[in-house]
Amino acid sequence: MEPRIASRPRRLAVRAAPVAAALLLLAGCSVGVEGTPGAAGLRDPYFPKLGNGGYDVRHYALNLAYDPKTGRLDATADITAAATQDLSAFNLDLSGLTVRSAAVDGAPAAFRRAGDELTIRPREELDKGTVFRTRLVYSGVPETVTDADGSEEGWLPTADGALAVGEPTGSMAWFPGNHHPSDKATYTVTLTVPAGLKAVSNGRLVSERTANGRTTAVWNAPEPMASYLATVAIGTYRTKTGTARAGKPADVPVLSVIDPAAADAEADALLARIPEILDWQSENFGPYPFSAAGAIVDRGGDLGYALETQTRPVFPRTAFDTATLVHELAHQWYGDSVTPETWRDMWLNEGFATYAEWLYAEDFEDIPAQESFDEAFADDANWAFPPADPPAAENISDAPVYGRGAMVLQKLRQTVGDDTFFEILRGWPAKYRYANASTDDFTAYVEETAGEDVAQEDLDEVWDVWLYGDGKPKSPEG
Template identity: 70%
Template sequence: MDIRSRTALATALAGLLVLVGCTGGTVGASGSGSGGIDIGGVHGTPGAAGLRDPYFPKLGNGGYDVSHYALDLRYDPKRGRLDATAMITARATQDLSAFNLDLAGLTVDSASVDDAPAAVNRAGNELTLRPRDDIDKGEEFRTKVTYSGVPETITDPDGSQEGWLRTADGALALGQPAGSMAWFPGNHHPSDKAEYDITLTVPAGTQGVANGVRTSERTANGRTTTVWHVAEPMASYLATVGIGKYTTKVSATPSGLPVLTAADPTVAERSAKLLDRIPELIAWQEENFGPYPFSAAGAVVERTGDAGYALETQTRPVFPLDAFTPEILAHELAHQWFGNSVTPETWQDIWLSEGFAVYAEWLYAEDFEDVPARTSFEAAFESDANWAFPPAEPPSAENLFDPPVYQRGAMVIHKIRERVGDETFYEILAGWPATHRHGNASTADFTAYVEDVAGEDLDDVWDVWLYGNGKPAQPD
């Protein structure tokens, strides 16, 4: 997540992430009874309804690993209604008698597993499916869920919003940390990344924009259907959909990477100059971070107020106009390496994403504005807000996006640079995202990697800057 302050996130999510048991049921908003489905011999057990994340223990689901989502979304902006189908391809990691998907609101109209009807139960944001036959460990299976309704906008106590945000001419879907469950069922924890195909059908004259590469677009019978393909693994919180009357532009980086940008027409002229810099900035970041990790790039710029923050949605970050600056653009583009390709193993590791992204801002200031990174470090050091807690140990979920995670996280990165020297530091800067490309990594993975490349113990850096309580006397 980027460029927003969250002060009470855990409270907001408490009502969203409900851990429930698994029973058979009929489809519908709540579900009850067996629905007349013949359940075969049981030898498996239900998958867990949460992955025990240190901050969101009920987020995500156990017992399976998703490899692909095919989302077919049909949206009516006037009514705010979504009619959709999700086809989820997964592999069982245990013998499964039932499994859960995260889904907030919306009505489940039907569900099947491998083309056979599945019993359905709804409780809170847990959608429990019991297939006709148990699924063996290691077996690949396909789940189809047809659902509909008006997607929820999730409002946190600090006023920031995620999930499905309605705009003047359409909608915008943002998902960090749990908002993606407002518009499609899935395993909504960052540790379960998957490929995506997203099909958007909207009224003609309106466009549907999503992550990845646009593979087709057609208009018929007053509706426009656009298909987007995400070839590389993506955490669900990084999935996005933008629906509106966008001004779009297609270009390419010097290496030939396709770049597609979309801007609300009321802000298109004011955002055009900076949008045109995306190929240049990606080329600059490739010099520092190594090859760009995805098949497409770009951005979506909305009106101020359509979203309260910028977000690093994969391949196509989203910005409200008032957060669309060169520094924030550098920040969100850097996330494509740090956070999107190398995704936190748990939400406790989010400082790795945000610390590197803020450091990208400092590098931008250093390379484009002649402001040394040390100057940015010293400014961050002087802010008392950055010393409320260690970046690797936020006190609670509501603090995951507080200043220490961002600014003090960047201070950790700079202290590594000062300790090991620029040559080794830039080896780390490109080597870390290459080593864990398209995977997940933890803080322990990172500290071990840095020490291995540096060839020395850095406990003094970790003890003071990463895990230490309180502000050191001097920034040395």
Template identity: 60%
Template sequence: MDPHALTRRVLEPRAAFSRIALALLLFAGGAGGAGCAGSGSGVDGTPGAAGLRDPYFPKLGNGGYDVRHYDLTLDYEPRTGRLEGTAALTARATQDLSAFHLDLRGLTVESTTVDGAAAAVNRAGTELTVRPRRDIAKGADFRTVVRYSGVPQTITGADASREGWLRRPDGALAIGEPLGSTTWFPGNHHPADKAAYDITVTVPTGYEAVSNGEPAGERDRGGGRTAFAWRAAEPMASYLATLAVGDFRVKATRTPDGLPVVTAVDPAVARRSSALLDDIPRIVKWGTENFGPYPFSSAGAIVVPSGDLGYALETQTRPVFPLDGFDETTLVHEVAHQWFGNSVSPATWQDVWLNESFATYAEWMWQQESDGVPVQENFEKAFADEANWAFAPAEPPDSSDLFGAPVYGRGAMVLHQVRQAVGDEVFFGIARGWAEKYRHSSASTDDFIDFVEKESGKDLTKLWDVWLYGDKKPRRP
């Protein structure tokens, strides 16, 4: 994410309902079909947790299952802002399940099935509780289909930054860090649960619909509407899913190594962004040389007018940029996120400094190579900036500080201190090894500390205590 985006809103607490309460609510008119949980299944399950106890968003995500694949079929009408959707989730139970939860904000659920049978579903705030007709055995794969509709919400943070579903003059833009994906499809919306995606979007003919991954076909649906299909085969955290609808110039090229590059640009900013878009292959190549193999099967970007969005965001394979935030340094930052944050995602939102520290340090490295500005000079500037000492990067005070200055600047200083302590050869081996070991998975701060100390053979307790967790600015090193 662009370092100027600072705050997000915490999800409201959500209640877990007992079987009896669910049955009474369903009888009184709750959505979904009736079913007898456990009847004839031979499984005596229990409900999955309503949240994953994230330090900042404890009710975000859901326990008891692991989503393997999302198949989203959407129909959007820009004139009214109405979205009609069908979300098919293929998941595997991690416990014997009698019920499970999905995160969804605002939209109306019209029907829900589990393995083809109507399932009872209850709504409590942003939490859906789904009770299948039969309990699901641990280790079993199951398929949940949710039909829903409505006008998706925009979430506005305390700093006036916006996420979720953003209506544009001629379409929409969906961005999700950290909570925004809950506004346009139901799912397990925590970065610890990653999945592959197929997204098909029907829009008025003449519009484009652009998402993550690679194009998977375009079809005339009749009645003046066209469907665009996209496939993201590599695991993706839901907050990295994006969708752009509107009048875009879409261009598909390849890098010299054959990697597809798909860009989508609003015509109003096409001329001013073209040279930088052409630089994506060079930046991807540079990242590969420093961080190891590029982790996805395509690259690209989406560029919109500055009024549409207030910050750049590292949406997977296709970062989103407002024109006034689309410069070379920011492009390097968001491309670096494809390794750090997208492929290696945070285990909890407390670990987001790992995303931003590596992306910021990539900026410093790029500036040294392209502009002759030593990394040490950027370190000194960051050290002198008192905003970087507001809190320890690994322990933001609350969710409104998740994207505060220390997560970026002081986080990058932590990496530079590691580099100073272990030497260049070991440090860059650590950067590449970290991206390789946790490729397409999630990792925590403790995982990183253990990895660095194992790879370097050094006890860096004092470094972590001062630079990563310390509550005071140290003396200049």
């Protein structure tokens, strides 16, 4: 995501769901169940109620029909998961929308709503290790979440359709799930919209057909994805296609879409450069981690920031430039493939993506990374707090996470030398490909990779002064 100066707290209003049907089902549930309910939150340091315990999602199959005229979404979510404990009940995160029915493995299940928590109680206990499928039928007008800085996420109606973005919690506004980045899953998204509109999501386009005045597109994202990286874009888009080698044995299909109102010669030329940028990044970061690539470019008024939605980052035309494209594509390695363990680890996303901008400027614009470092060092906004320890949820997208996070990497490069540094840039996303990792995982990986060639006290200085230190050092030398 591109940096934002202001904060991003979450204020998610929820309408109460019908309770009568749930009570009738609860009355018929079995008694004497030995399992226990899964936790209603994963105790993230900034969003403690986000996510749910007791199960691990394997796959989301989302079937979404959207009418831009009314703003109504009619949807079915089939969620395949594995129980990680004996379960008598489990929760899903869902904001707004009305749940019409719930079933587990084909049998009706009781459900109730409390805020953003949707509790499902299957008729029979789910034993630990059981793979089960939950089907939810739901509908309504999805919510747009407005942050304190005026930026918006969740489901955003646009002039000709809609755009869904979800960092860090907005994805729960349009589908139920385990909405913490630590529970990644594969996705199949089926989108039905009025004929004449395109419906775009993550991954590869499997099929697209038009009948009876409606177009249905099926998208498949076969590599694990955190829910905040899922996206839907509906509108009168123009399509651009190509291929990239991106360090892989076979070409990666590149499919991008752009709103006609955002299309111009500059934007078209930049979309055409995605393959070459991916090729350059794969030389520095290792093979591209996904089976599809591209971008979504919308008109400037529909979205106020760019976001690294997996395989197909989203950009407003006002933020679609070379530096931002390099940044969001770098996230495909840092943030999308290797994803933060908690929201405290955001600098592992944004510091790396910002440093990718510095590397690009070094390679193509004759601006040494040290010059970018010096500019960031002089910016007082980068010293508000240590990048690895934002003070609150509203600070996880503030300047230090980006600029000072990139400074950590430049200091690391100076400490270990270029050979080891670029080994780290490639090896880190390779070791944690499709997984989650924390700041402690990163520092341990660096120390292991550097080995005896780098003194531990030198690495400790990088961590103590630049990663965790309070206040600005007297000089860029630390």
